[in-house]
Amino acid sequence: MTPTCEVSWFSALCDDDYEFLGVPDARLQSSWEHCRDIVLQAETGGYDNILLPSGYALGIDTTAFAAGIAPMLKRLALLMAVRVGESWPPQLARQIATIDQMLGGRLNINIISSDLPGETLASGPRYARTVEAMRILKTLLNGEPLDHDGEFWKLKLDPPRIRTVSGKAPLLYFGGLSPDARDAAAKACDVYLMWPDTKENVAAIIADMQERAARHGRTLRFGYRAHVIVRETEDEARSYAERLLSKLDAASGAAIRAKSLDAQSAGVAAQTALRENAAADGYVEENLWTGIGRARSGCGAAIVGDPDQVLAKLDSYRAMGIEAFVLSGYPHAAEADLFARHVLPRIEHARLAR
Template structure:
């Protein structure tokens, strides 16, 4: 099975080690980043969504306008746009980009952030709304005749779109979330299930769980794992860079008085567990980092601990050859998509394209050939 690589395009340059500078939206940076990913051999690039960030669909449209091959994985939070309108927006962008759009559904596990956009539903209700939202979205993309819908969250009469997805197979839907509610929705609607980087055992457990749930609907989603690879010419140099990155991140947090947006105490210490992110994915990373920094062969959780497990923050550390071998191990347990982005966004993406992605593709091609012979 061909492996897929997803990178990351943001509205301006920033990361855990780079404070954002310049305008909130930098068209030149968006275009340069998108082109770099296309030339580096990435299949797609994620455009993120936050309650205070620039609009993801519009950022993706600009990235699509300067590229010819790169796919865009557009993060989207259901519930703030009518599902029929969202279906037309994504289908329109899909035509403008000639079939390069995929949607990453993020229901959201942070109550405070969601309240900034006026969403006060409970977590269970948010996932129930997401399921209904996706059923309407898919129906708007596929229905040949006007349709009505009577549900808990939406009542619709005569819905019909003149614009459908560019390709007959439609627009892929990726889905993130590790809670029971998230897995139930993903099993029914997701074409790709995305999770943050964990141990081989942890990822394998979620892969099998989602497979079992999806089988009830006759579905077989792809699986995506996100990492922040740290690669260098030697393994020692890679681990030294990892330690340096963690030190830089902690120093920046102490200087600003925050940890991943959470206020530190007066002594500059990290927040108590009660103040850390509580979504299921973050709790899994918090538990993993509490067990130590290094797991399996080269999985590192230093940044996950420093950021409270708030986002994609685990790394594979080593030479390009060593990290490629680790990614092959994840492929062997069912992962076919890797979302990789660096702490130095442009330089790391360039190095991934030069040193890492070709190696992984070659290893997986060799692996598939052996399977066919066997």
């Protein structure tokens, strides 16, 4: 039997919602109202969790949005992205505990190894700082006194009075493909998130990360972040994929990719290689289409097909050890509804337990 998995959707807080990729649409621009509606669609659709992304230069503030939406939700969990370079960990711990209380214990955190806006750290130090931040957060949110003598923070503190509902730190999701990123994940995160890749590469990444975590006496859980296009027939799904790119020109796509804060990362390079190795129609393997990456940096491929094909693709990842999916589609609210009606009821799913 395929194990239970967590199925999350995505709310476009970073100006990443389109009817036609690369064509800005004022109705789909990030705003409180638009992003709220995507989250409420995910709650109605039965998803377990929803990623709230974060970008300094794009969209709206993630922590403020999470606090605003929390009282509106009855069962959906939030996966709140936080940018380490912009945060002081003790204050962030209090914010996390407060929002977790507002959600009744349904907050998870996506750690982003970011720079402080206007500054640039080399990869090694930046990820070392991220490991420190994750360890500080876990200590404080587990209700333990902190005595931390690190390179970036030297802190001796009691835990904040405000605690999470469980009294424990929330799950920390984290991704990155460079050696420094992989080591950081192995040392401190709970759920290692991957972007789309071939089945062979996914299996190789999982095996590598299991080995790295074992060196530190740890185990990891694995997540997979992908776009999805599901329609009643495969032809309809493929036609919709082509429609998404029908108004994109190469120069506009390159400009969109270049402005992303992670445009030079190892993960983005891997998505570029995936796209370059695809067939002329953009498919790199069965039902995995790389055309999305022509108009965005980061996660650049979609699972495309009829409900049976999309389900089979997800099941193949689950059989490899993936326990959490973070899915999205364009436009996000409409595609959340389609996936919720055609595929989600056929998956045994639930929020990941802490």
